[in-house]
Amino acid sequence: MKCTIQECNGEYEERYISQVFTRQGVSVVIERIPALVCNFCGDTILQWETTERLWEVLEAKAKPERFLPAYTYQALNS
Template sequence: MKCIVQGCPGEMEQRRIVHTFVRDGNPIVVEDLPALVCPVCGYTVLDLRVLDTLFALDPETETPVGQAPVFRLPLSLTA
C-alpha cells in the first residue's frame, strides 16, 4: 500500500510499534501494536480494531507488563 502523504514515495510496511499516550495526565505506553508505517516519512496508520482495543484499555484494572521511566528534557520550548 502506498503512503497517502502527498508527494511521499514510500510504501507502507507492517510493523510493531510502541505507542505512548496520556490519559488523565498520566503517560501510558503500549508496546507491540500492529501498525502500518511509512519508512520514508514515518506516517503511521493503526487498524480500527487496534484503536478500539486501545481506547477500551483501562489502566486502572489492566496489569502492566512493564514499567518505563518518564523523562523531561531541560529544554525551553518558548522562543
C-alpha cells in the same frame, strides 16, 4: 500499499510501534502495537480494531505488565 501522503513515493510496511498515551494526566506506554508505517516519510496508520482495542485498554485501567523509568526533559537539564 502506497503511501497516502501527497508527493511521497514510499510504501506502507507492517511494523510494531510504541506509543505514549496520557491517561488522567499520567503517561502510559503501549509497546508492539501493530501498524502500517511508510518506509519513507514515517506516516503511520492503525487499523480501526487496533485503535478500538487501545481505547478499551486505556479505559479499563489494566494493571501494567511492568514499569519503565520516566524523566522529564527539564529535569535532565538541571
